[in-house]
Amino acid sequence: xxxxxxIAGAGPVGLFLSCELAQAGCSVRVLEQAESAESxxxxxxxxxxxxxxPTLEALDRRGLLDAVAAAQVLKPDKGTPPxxxxxxLAQPRPLGGHFAGxxxxxxxxxxxxxxxxxxxxxxxxxAIELQALEAVLTERALGLGVHIDRGCAVxxxxxxxxxxxxxxxxxxxxxxxxxxxxxxxxxxxxxxxxFSFEGTDPEFTGHSLxxxxxxxxxxxxxxxxxxxxxxxxxxxxVLALADFDGGAGHRTALDLPSAQALLRRVxxxxxxxxxxxxxxxxxxxxxxxxxxxxxxxLLAGDAAHMHSPLGGxxxxxxxxxxxNLGWKLAAVVRGDAGEALLxxxxxxx
Ligand SMILES: Cc1cc2nc3c(=O)[nH]c(=O)nc-3n(C[C@H](O)[C@H](O)[C@H](O)COP(=O)(O)OP(=O)(O)OC[C@H]3O[C@@H](n4cnc5c(N)ncnc54)[C@H](O)[C@@H]3O)c2cc1C
Numbered sequence: 001x002x003x004x005x006x007i008a009g010a011g012p013v014g015l016f017l018s019c020e021l022a023q024a025g026c027s028v029r030v031l032e033q034a035e036s037a038e039s040x041x042x043x044x045x046x047x048x049x050x051x052x053x054p055t056l057e058a059l060d061r062r063g064l065l066d067a068v069a070a071a072q073v074l075k076p077d078k079g080t081p082p083x084x085x086x087x088x089l090a091q092p093r094p095l096g097g098h099f100a101g102x103x104x105x106x107x108x109x110x111x112x113x114x115x116x117x118x119x120x121x122x123x124x125x126x127a128i129e130l131q132a133l134e135a136v137l138t139e140r141a142l143g144l145g146v147h148i149d150r151g152c153a154v155x156x157x158x159x160x161x162x163x164x165x166x167x168x169x170x171x172x173x174x175x176x177x178x179x180x181x182x183x184x185x186x187x188x189x190x191x192x193x194x195f196s197f198e199g200t201d202p203e204f205t206g207h208s209l210x211x212x213x214x215x216x217x218x219x220x221x222x223x224x225x226x227x228x229x230x231x232x233x234x235x236x237x238v239l240a241l242a243d244f245d246g247g248a249g250h251r252t253a254l255d256l257p258s259a260q261a262l263l264r265r266v267x268x269x270x271x272x273x274x275x276x277x278x279x280x281x282x283x284x285x286x287x288x289x290x291x292x293x294x295x296x297x298l299l300a301g302d303a304a305h306m307h308s309p310l311g312g313x314x315x316x317x318x319x320x321x322x323x324n325l326g327w328k329l330a331a332v333v334r335g336d337a338g339e340a341l342l343x344x345x346x347x348x349x
Contacts, residue, residue, distance in 0.1 A: 185303070189299065242310075
């Protein structure tokens with residue numbers, strides 16, 4: 001079967017885009033390399049993601065906000081956040097977020113003065129588990145008739161005159177009139193389709209850890225900058241450490257002795273880790289594809305742009321990509337618009 005659009009990656013951006021396209025009448029197939037939609041890295045506490053106002057508005061316009069809000073981490077009427085969620089959620093004076101690490105209080109934010117913003121009942125922020133958000137989007141996509149193959153990685157891409165042949169690990173070659181790479185920062189689609197990905201190399205390595213401490217009071221809750229990096233501690237055992245002295249770019253998750261040494265060096269405190277449950281790394285590498293479209297292949301989300309997760313932007317930017325691209329690609333597929341419309345996607349994003 002020739003699909004209108006094949007999407008690589010069933011992360012939040014690929015799923016949201018699949019809904020946009022299917023809602024507009026396109027046949028869509030999503031190819032996802034992971035066997036399971038579930039992962040401890042997508043659940044609390046390390047899977048916590050902050051949604052911003054444009055994302056909430058996008059979800060609202062698509063009738064998805066109630067389902068997402070039902071799964072949010074801190075509901076307005078429930079005072080106590082789940083253990084290990086971000087420290088800022090538990091503050092007596094709620095924080096509105098941060099800009100590049102500089103925190104600001106929610107009651108200092110007057111969204112009524114954002115006069116560029118169309119009046120909306122939608123709030124300005126929400127904290128959610130990535131896995132819960134993906135579950136809501138998957139349910140919507142399946143309901144709209146999107147075909148999702150899990151455990152099916154894109155291996156190679158061959159652009160032909162009127163279609164794209166996508167070679168997969170498990171389902172042979174899948175054909176689409178268009179292909180969108182939503183397959184994350186290490187995108188195979190991007191690498192296979194001649195896009196350059198330019199920017200700056202990482203300068204430090206960040207580590208997200210789920211640990212148990214002998215004495216949690218040894219660390220100060222919240223984000224602290226030290227002579228050796230950044231220590232963001234969310235009691236009782238969620239830790240983000242940025243190591244400014246240890247080199248950058250390596251992806252080896254820490255074992256307990258290395259986590260112990262790093263914590264003491266970065267925090268300057270003699271804290272003792274008694275158990276290490278989960279560890280993952282990230283960096284401050286910042287890159288952007290020099291084009292978002294190359295013929296019949298397009299990029300969205302982390303496949304198109306990547307940067308440090310400290311600013312909490314990637315998912316929100318990616319949902320914006322999908323909102324911008326979805327209706328345009330659907331209009332081109334239906335023949336309601338010429339391909340030139342797609343070039344406005346890159347320009348506007
Ligand atoms: C610790 C941390 C905290 C963050 N906090 C925030 C936040 O608060 N707010 C925010 O906006 N962003 C945040 N981000 C960033 C956000 O998680 C990402 O920007 C977002 O997940 C990108 O979505 P995506 O769908 O583009 O890519 P991904 O979520 O990476 O999804 C890509 C999908 O493609 C699949 N895939 C990869 N290769 C292939 C292949 N060859 N074939 C098929 N499938 C493939 C992957 O398995 C994956 O499911 C954070 C990131 C981290 C690491």
